[in-house]
Amino acid sequence: MSKEESSFPGPWQTDRVPYMRKIMDTWNDDEIEYIVFIKSTQVGATEAGINIIAYTIDQDPSRLLYLMPDDDIAKDFSADRLQKALARCDILRDKYNADDSKNSVLRFHGGFIKLSGAQSPGKLASWAVPKLFMDEIDKYPRWAGREASPLKLAEERTKNWPNRKIFIASTPTLESGNIYQAYKEADVRYKFYIQCPKCGQWQKLEFANLKIPHQKGDKTDPVYAREHAFYQCANPACQHRITDAEKIEQEKNGRWCVEGELPEGKPKKVAFSINALYSPWVTFGRVAEEFIRSKDDPADLMNFVNSWLGEPWKPKTETVAAKMVLRQKSDVPANIIPKWARLLTAGVDCQQGYFYWVVRAWGPNLTSQKIANGQAITWGDLQKVMDHWWPIEDSEDCQQITLYAIDSGYRPDDVYQYCLDNYPNCIPVKGASRQMDQRYKKSSITPDQKRSMIPLNLYVVDTDQYKDLIFSRMERDPKEEGSWRVDADTSQEYAEMICSEHREEAMKNGVHTMTWKPNKAHAENHYLDCEVYAWVAADAMNVGLIGKIPEPESMNNENKEIDPYSIVPSARMWGEDQ
Missing domain, CATH: 3.40.50.300 (P-loop containing nucleotide triphosphate hydrolases)
Known part of the structure; x- marks a missing residue:
């Protein structure tokens, strides 16, 4: 050249x-x-x-x-x-x-x-x-x-x-x-x-992880964005600022x-x-600068999405549903447990060669909030996320995920072995082939005797019932007790996956039923599946029994503190009880 x-x-x-x-x-x-x-x-x-x-x-x-x-x-x-x-x-x-x-x-x-x-x-x-x-x-x-x-x-x-x-x-x-x-x-x-x-x-390098620090004043200057933007590692336990030089080296x-x-x-x-x-010809700062220059003009923003992100432009009518999810944002940033929460669960969607995951915090009356979501490539990457200590809002304390559910429909043998290795903090789940009276039922698995003598239960799940729950709770104001919330840094990609399906009438065994169907062919719904599995794990932990939280002014009164595990058993207790 x-x-x-x-x-x-x-x-x-x-x-x-x-x-x-x-x-x-x-x-x-x-x-x-x-x-x-x-x-x-x-x-x-x-x-x-x-x-x-x-x-x-x-x-x-x-x-x-x-x-x-x-x-x-x-x-x-x-x-x-x-x-x-x-x-x-x-x-x-x-x-x-x-x-x-x-x-x-x-x-x-x-x-x-x-x-x-x-x-x-x-x-x-x-x-x-x-x-x-x-x-x-x-x-x-x-x-x-x-x-x-x-x-x-x-x-x-x-x-x-x-x-x-x-x-x-x-x-x-x-x-x-x-x-x-x-x-x-x-x-x-x-x-x-x-x-x-x-x-x-x-x-993978995604625009959601390109961070532009807040600038004083009403607007962010494009030059400021170019000089101060950085790319943040997607691992919530790391959040390393990846430089342009490191990017080029790692791509090799x-x-x-x-x-x-x-x-x-x-x-x-x-x-x-x-x-x-x-x-290699475009720095992270240049991408941030172009975004700031383009974001307020629809034509320029479309060009940015097409020519810089390499993604198709979605007309406003197609983003309305996703906005319903984004309206559920709280003021708590990603990777932080809200101070009202008492328990963490997670859901994992297992695919060929990678995983999607969601971590959700739970409080009184099924109040819940997503605190993190992402992808992992290897089993080791996944375990790092699941074993991570998550900091609590306005506190020096941290908490781990109590129980997480992982989809076993695609790679059952690998998932069963992983659940045995991480017993009792991980359970395998699988979508039911037909409607069920209850949200889930347990089915005993007989593992390979050479691998383990631990009894393992497979949770067979009526995913339609859980999706009904998610969307009914989503209709509540995010400040209302019992609402389904997401963290302040929730991305458009996550929101679109949550809204990737709709309910429609169907005929099953001569009976009219309502079932969830993809909005269009090849629609990706990984995070929706993850949220279903996170709720299954919450059900297994009886989170609906969590009592109400004392008002903030009474939190300093030791006599009025509530032990979050006075009602909900720990993962260890849960595992021994099965």
């Missing part, structure tokens, strides 16, 4: 953008047919596309169609970026035929690259190719005249090739856009994880982790997602 094209001129070095290595290698994976890349700008995607073309010329010469939003963009890309890069590559000097090429068709030994715009359906229908690269597909016209969409027309050009390869990449626009729909429809979806340099916990050993469940067979369509927080 030249000085005009990059701030790092010279030969391409994947170590500068290590997250691109697996994406590019997937092009050479014979078992993968379709690659989806949803991204922000400034992450090296264009250069990766040029590398894939160069690889095709050098190692696997064949026909390749490179499709862009329109002919002018395709022409400019060919003349200003692609042809220059190919001409400067020594290894392609005897293979790339520059003299016999033009902007729309680049020829080389064994094949050619056809560059075209997506607005010309006639041109798309005239080229049969085994390899297809479609760039910035959210800018394609949805319908090309009387024919099908440009994406479908282009894909049709590859169907007669058994070894076809399709790569689509784009910055997203809306959830209905081409790239986000392709991302959600992929057999496997990946997010990039790095380790915290201090605690070692694996985590980063890894792509599967989001959601793996298919039973071999995946043919895989998807990758990355945002500007990972970019």
Whole structure:
């Protein structure tokens, strides 16, 4: 790359953008047919596309169609970026035929690259190719005249090739856009994880963990945000401030982790997602600065969400439900136990290769508040969170989670072993296949006698009943006793997962019932599941028996203090009682 094209001129070095290595290698994976890349700008995607073309010329010469939003963009890309890069590559000097090429068709030994715009359906229908690269597909016209969409027309050009390869990449626009729909429809979806340099916990870089300290005055200045913003480790027990230099270093050993469940067979369509927080060319401060500049203008904010966070923009009507959750915020920040709370439980949603978790504090009359939520990659990462001592508001005291429930539906053997290893503070749970009269029932498990002689109970849960409870309590004012609350730092992502389902009428065994269904296909509901499991753990601890808290002025009267475990047994007592 030249000085005009990059701030790092010279030969391409994947170590500068290590997250691109697996994406590019997937092009050479014979078992993968379709690659989806949803991204922000400034992450090296264009250069990766040029590398894939160069690889095709050098190692696997064949026909390749490179499709862009329109002919002018395709022409400019060919003349200003692609042809220059190919001409400067020594290894392609005897293979790339520059003299016999033009902007729309680049020829080389064994094949050619056809560059075209997506607005010309006639041109798309005239080229049969085994390899297809479609760039910035959210800018394609949805319908090309009387024919099908440009994406479908282009894909049709590859169907007669058994070894076809399709790569689509784009910055997203809306959830209905081409790239986000392709991302959600992929057999496997990946997010990039790095380790915290201090605690070692694996985590993906998310905007929610980019912190901007409060500035005196009514508004935060963009320059102040750039100079003072920092990225905070997602581990509540650590909260290390990860620097830009540490980010770059940790990305070298980063890894792509599967989001959601793996298919039973071999995946043919895989998807990758990355945002500007990972970019070596963009500092955390620059992201914070851009957010402050954009947040008050809807058009600018949409551009920030699309081009910096690499996420689709959600129209206001789609965020109304999430706002209902965010209205339940208390004044207590994340990772702090409210002073009225007496007990902590947690819920864990177990997926292939990672976990979602929620920690909830409980008080009188089922008053509760989420104090933390997040993800863990390994069992060790999860145990660190579950064993953490959480500080109590306005106190020097700390408290641990008394009991937590972990979903066993996906990896039962691993979950059972983990629960045995952490007996009696952890219980396995599983959603019931039909409606139940009670919220949960216990089913005895006979563990492998070689592993343990401890009796283990599986909690079979009617998840619909618990979701009814959550949403009924959510309707209460967050300052009201008995309400369902969240901490002051609760994120939009969490709120959207809580509202990812709705109740609808269904017919089961000839009976009309109300059941919870996803709002849309592929809706992620991990935190909602976690909240269900946290409530199951609370039920197992009989939190409904917790007495009322004395008024604040009487808290200093030792004779009026309430022992939180005078009614609710400790986890140790609970375990022995089973």
